[in-house]
Amino acid sequence: MTVPATPLLTGLADGLPALRELYKDLHAHPELSLQEVRTAGIAAGLLREQGWEVTEKVGGTGVVGVLRSGEGPVVLLRADMDALPVLEETGLPYASTVTGKDREGEEVPVMHACGHDMHVTCLLGATALLAANRGAWRGTVVAVFQPAEEIGGAPAMIEDGFLDRFPRAGICLGQHVAPAPAGFVGTRPGPVMAASDSLRVRLFGRGGHGSMPExxxxxxxxxAAVIMRLQTVVSREVGAGRTAVVTVGSVHSGTKENIIPDTADLRINIRSTTAAVREQVLAAVERIIRGEAAASGVAREPEIEQLNSFPATVNDPGATGTVQAALAAALGEGHVFTLSQPVPASEDFGTFGSALEVPSVFWYFGGTDLARFEGFAPDGILENGVPPEIPSNHSSRFAPAIDPTIEVGVVSLLAAAAQWLTPADGG
Known part of the structure; x- marks a missing residue:
């Protein structure tokens, strides 16, 4: 990868070996949501070494760094830190063997299966260069290392006084590694990621002996009836031109094969890209759950609890154009493409821009070796999606290629931030 010789990127090549080792260390030591104590400590320690003002324990385990370089705009850069309860099967020499306690107190394997370790590494690479090259820019940068993205940690930082405790940014910038070819970046104006709603459902039956189901x-x-009927919400109730996903990701009931239990627990995730579709799908899911329960003759209504809810991530159109142009200049015109539609995954990054009432831009950067994409063209991914044999985020085999992914992530953050920071010469 050829990096343009811009002042903000001075020293990037020299810093890459340390960033590679940092990434391997973070990957081998993942931490679940709101348990990111070690990761937060590393981020805070490196920021202090670089010369940033550092505040810890924001919204739980969050870290915020502030770096000032005279008068000028305020830019927010964000990375998330938490990992997932997944057993790693990558076979990497730095694979995680960590276990931890989930929110229910159960011992679970832990893995950076979504790439947040890559996000932390890239942001720390960017903060190092911003500090080392402070003479090249004017303004203030707020670096946010956010906890608990998987369960909605951004609102917790806002509720912890984020808006009043730190300089108010005029633009919020964030990125996410994806199972696309390394070296390529994609985004779009308007909705870029779906809204997400997660529900916990308890169904009540009446238990007894397995030999006497009557x-x-x-x-x-x-x-089983609820799960199968929920599959008709998208296929039979949501119009073909609209987008929604309903997933039952967890089912638990019973302790023994010859005992009919009293309850069954489901966890359901819903993705939608518009407020109208979200409202329609949520109502349909509740109707089906209660309707199937009534049809079964239950004596007690189901319990439906919302675990978390993320709004759709929406990119400001004007700011997105600015970022796309900056990324194309930094990475090469053919390495930046526009997503044809919102990604059905979800993020709480947009919480910062919404709370501050300022534009935000979020983009994806590829983390998979280009050699695995035979005959790759961006239009192919846009039309057909990522090949199924490529492990995606949340897979036990998801493992971003270290090179050139780290370099692209650092360059992308700095190229985007530079569009709002004032050059030291005033140009």
Whole structure:
């Protein structure tokens, strides 16, 4: 990769070996949401070494660094830190063998299966260069290392006084590694990621002996009916030109094969790209759950609890154009493409821009070896999606290629930030 010789990038090549080792260390030591104590400590320590003003324990385990270089605009750069309860199967020499306690107190394997370790590494690479090259720019940068993105940690930082405790940014910038070819970046104006709603549902039956189901109301059968009927929400209730996803990601019931249990627990995730579709799907999901329960003759209504809710991530059109042009100049015109539609995954990054009432831009940068994409062309991914054999985020085999992914992530953050920071010469 050829990096343009701009003042903000001076020293990048010299810093890459340390960033590679940092990434491997973070990958080998993942931490679940709101447990990112070690990761936060590393981020805070490196920021202090670089010369940033550092505040820890923001919104739980969040870290905020502030770097000032005279008068000028305020730019927010954000990375998330948490990992997932996934057993790593990458076979990497620095693969995680960590376990931890989830929110229910269960011991689970832990893995950076979504790439947040890459995000932390890239932002720390960018903060190092911003500090080392402070004479090249004017303004203030707010570097946010956010906890608990997987369960909605951004609102916790806002509720912890973020708006009043730190300089108010005029632009919020963020990025996410993706199973696309390394060296390529994609984004779009307007909605770029879906809204997400997660529900926990408890279905109540009436337990008994497995040999006498006629004396029971079987919650396992009820759960199966609910799960299958939920698949009709998108296929039969949402119009073909609209986008939604309903996933039942967790089902738990019973302890033994010959005992019909009293309850069944489901966890459901819903993705939508417009407020109208979100409202429609949420209402349909609740209707089906309660309707199937009534059809089963239950004596107690189901319990439906919302675990978390993220709004759609929406890119400011004007600011997105500015970022796309900057990324094309830094990475090469053919390495930046426009997504044809919002990605159905979700993010809480937009919380910062919404709370500050300022534009925000979020983009994806590829993390997969280009050699795995035979005959690659951006239009192919836009039309057909990522090949199924490529591990995606949240997979036990998801492992971004270290090079050139780290370099692209650092360059992208700095190229975008430079569009709002004032050059030291005033040009």
């Amino acid at each position: 004396t029971t109301v079987d919650p396992v059968v009820l759960a």
